[in-house]
Amino acid sequence: MGDSSLEQRLRRAEERVREYLDRYGGELPSLDILLDPELDEETMATNRYPGTVVVRETSVPESVIAHELVHIAQGTLEQFRGFRLLYTLLGEGLADWVTKALYPEHEVKYQAGYRLIELLRAADEGAIGDLLRLNHLPLVPEDVDIILASPHLAAYSRDLLSRMAGRIRDSIRTAIEAGITDPTFVTLGEEVRAWKFVLDGRFDGVRGESRQGGGGVVWI
Secondary structure, eight states, rough: OOOOHHHHHHHHHHHHHHHHHHHTTTOOOOEEEOOOOTOOOOOOOEEEEEEEEEEEEEOHHHHHHHHHHHHHHOOOOOOOOOOOSHHHHHHHHHHEEEEEEEOOOOOOHHHHHHHHHHHHHHHHHTHHHHHHHHGGGGOTTTTHHHHHHTTTSOHHHHHHHTTTTTHHHHHHEEEEHHHHOOOTTTTTTHHHHHHHTTTSSSGHHHHHHHHHTTOOOOOO
């Protein structure tokens, strides 16, 4: 890696993030940090499985490194840009929420995701720990029908999931029968898990507040 100040920032961020996530049962693997000047201009930092933070410049703020550590702890699955998927919104919101708690000066880039986590945590503080383990939320085939029947389901997600409903149910059945726990096995499993989580009854009040547009959250 070759930059001692970058390594020092990683270790400071690691200590703070580990301590914060420990109260929610979150864990971090062994960590490393790499410099890659070829990262996209709009990408200050990213992460690579299982525990590597990749930065474009050595001057990257410590809080940005911490943000990536939260993604590593959750095992966030790669997604395309934007927030058409609720899974992406939750992942970015969680990373910003934890980082802002540890680094008050941290600039929250995606206010909608941050606000959503704020609302979920207000309804149930345990939501933070559950979101850290979102990739492993158990699924059953009936979850697809329950989600599609919800009036709160966003139009984009409804269209996406309804077109793939049969395949999603089949992959869930196969995963259960074969004992497969890999979160990438179920077709669109990340989005099904995200909606199953948010549509839980403990967040009924959150959905009502979110639909009023508070903080830009209009997905639920």
